Amino acid sequence: MQRDSLSGKRPLDGIRVLDFSHALAGPYCTLLLADYGAEVYKMEARGGDMGRGWGPPFEGGISSFFLGLNRGKRGISIDLKQEEGIELCLRLVDRMDVLIENFRPGAMDRLGLGYNTVHRRNPRLVYCSISGYGQNGPSRDEAAMDLVVQATSGLLSITGTQDGESVRCGYGVTDVTSGLFAAIGILLALRVRDTTGEGQYVDVSMLDSMISTMTSNYVGYLGSGVIPRPMGTAFPTVVPYRVFHAQDRAIAIAVGSEKLWSAFCRAIGRPDLEKHPDYASNAERIRNRAVLEPLLDGVFSARPVAEWIERLQGAGVPASMVRNFQEVAEHPQSAVRQMFPVLDHVTAGPHRVTGSPVKLSQTPGGPGAPAPLLGEHTGWTLQELLGLDASSVSALAARGVIFSSETAT
Numbered sequence: 001m002q003r004d005s006l007s008g009k010r011p012l013d014g015i016r017v018l019d020f021s022h023a024l025a026g027p028y029c030t031l032l033l034a035d036y037g038a039e040v041y042k043m044e045a046r047g048g049d050m051g052r053g054w055g056p057p058f059e060g061g062i063s064s065f066f067l068g069l070n071r072g073k074r075g076i077s078i079d080l081k082q083e084e085g086i087e088l089c090l091r092l093v094d095r096m097d098v099l100i101e102n103f104r105p106g107a108m109d110r111l112g113l114g115y116n117t118v119h120r121r122n123p124r125l126v127y128c129s130i131s132g133y134g135q136n137g138p139s140r141d142e143a144a145m146d147l148v149v150q151a152t153s154g155l156l157s158i159t160g161t162q163d164g165e166s167v168r169c170g171y172g173v174t175d176v177t178s179g180l181f182a183a184i185g186i187l188l189a190l191r192v193r194d195t196t197g198e199g200q201y202v203d204v205s206m207l208d209s210m211i212s213t214m215t216s217n218y219v220g221y222l223g224s225g226v227i228p229r230p231m232g233t234a235f236p237t238v239v240p241y242r243v244f245h246a247q248d249r250a251i252a253i254a255v256g257s258e259k260l261w262s263a264f265c266r267a268i269g270r271p272d273l274e275k276h277p278d279y280a281s282n283a284e285r286i287r288n289r290a291v292l293e294p295l296l297d298g299v300f301s302a303r304p305v306a307e308w309i310e311r312l313q314g315a316g317v318p319a320s321m322v323r324n325f326q327e328v329a330e331h332p333q334s335a336v337r338q339m340f341p342v343l344d345h346v347t348a349g350p351h352r353v354t355g356s357p358v359k360l361s362q363t364p365g366g367p368g369a370p371a372p373l374l375g376e377h378t379g380w381t382l383q384e385l386l387g388l389d390a391s392s393v394s395a396l397a398a399r400g401v402i403f404s405s406e407t408a409t
Contacts, residue, residue: 022049080113
């Protein structure tokens, strides 16, 4: 079996994760855990994770989406419709530190793999469930996907054009955010287990996650009672803080303090604006936003973006052209931070993935092995973790209880 290409100590070395998750929220969580050393055993039914079909693009017949979200994981495939398959999963649970799933509430209980069942078998296990609305409450059983939770959380109501058209956030923000909180919850529960010796249930809701990450927006509403509306790229409590249009392309500018306002006015050649009574404080600039922002649009449209970037960054004002994905992927900062490394997959070949976001000085993480083929490590896992011999594994495969790809070792 291919081992991780990384060497050296990583912070989650020795932590085993049985991953029943699919699509984006759960796989993103376990991607992070795998990057930092956890042994993640990705459990898929015979048809595989739905993410395997999310494309194009496909590389060597495998979805780029799946390749990127499931690197560093060991692929196992067990038929959960057979009692033998459930028993194999329960035996694997006995050897695990973490179980994660993102099915509809109640699905794991119906399979015989719910928290109460597995906790009795393995009290040290940390069991994490990600769902749309959580394990209790009137919305518990409602179907949820990213776009829908962007709506139910209020995000769509504040994301869009200034004339009120709602616009979906450009990435799966509710999935990724709940995946992040799941990773945090798992680490918190593991920390408690270090003290008590006992695992616990981690209940993460996509809705709760989004409400929490919109704290700055919600406290504005809670404090004022004013329901916010879409503002394009503008920000309700700071001006200027939005995208403007230079002569050749868009530029994002954030003037978050009075000190920056002074530097900004000098950098754009309009020192007269700094002490102007309509703009001398952030409160006045917000009050007169409708006049100031078009004025600044006129200033920026006169020169190319590269000149504005040089002027503004030279003055210490946060500013950037609005980069596309190609510009980000090819930027030297991304290269230095190792944010687009190359992995070599047995079928897809060399392909780029996104890198690990947290840089640790003593125990760094990062992408290890590429994403598994469906069932690639089923046989190895059952032999290594459960002590089955090769003939027993072959018999299970013959009965359709497990699936092991032809490259499994």
